[in-house]
Amino acid sequence: GAVVSQHPSWVICKSGTSVKIECRSLDFQATTMFWYRQFPKQSLMLMATSNEGSKATYEQGVEKDKFLINHASLTLSTLTVTSAHPEDSSFYICSAPLGGSGSYEQYFGPGTRLTVT
């Protein structure tokens, strides 16, 4: 089946620094990718839709300047948490639909656990 990878799987950073998380579709092209945030024991909350060749679409309440998204190619989207603070500590998961933006067959990455100290 389709595979989506994320790197790193976990990262610890100091408050005030920036962290970049990569999401790659390994065996298919993805013009659209999604970024989610998951707090402990809670559900996934959609943060933004990453679009190859255009700006990301952010969900209401998500700070665009804090969570920078770049869809650099058809297989890579990056999420940069800028000036991270302890409240940004969370599990970040990306997903990509197989078969284009209209496909409902989504594949999820394994997630990246961010801890900000």
Add this chain to the structure above:
Amino acid sequence: AQSVTQLDSQVPVFEEAPVELRCNYSSSVSVYLFWYVQYPNQGLQLLLKYLSGSTLVKGINGFEAEFNKSQTSFHLRKPSVHISDTAEYFCAVSETGGGNKLTFGTGTQLKVEL
């Protein structure tokens, strides 16, 4: 906008017993429905989906779910669980014709015991 409710945050069950994980949704438009499973420190894996057709949907690992439009439900069932089914299960919906953004429920932790 749509929402998903998973009333049971935790469901303990003995191995080889049947299990049902409940999911109810709310939406002003037609939706597609999904169940995902998440093992510890891993991403989500699709168990099954309802897009159209038969309301009884069979998925992987012996799971099935039934779409009930009148009750706006999509409960997940398995007739006999195994220890390896211990995981977090998420119900999700997506608007038909509205792209493929998913709205997730809060999840149900299934714990299978010997």
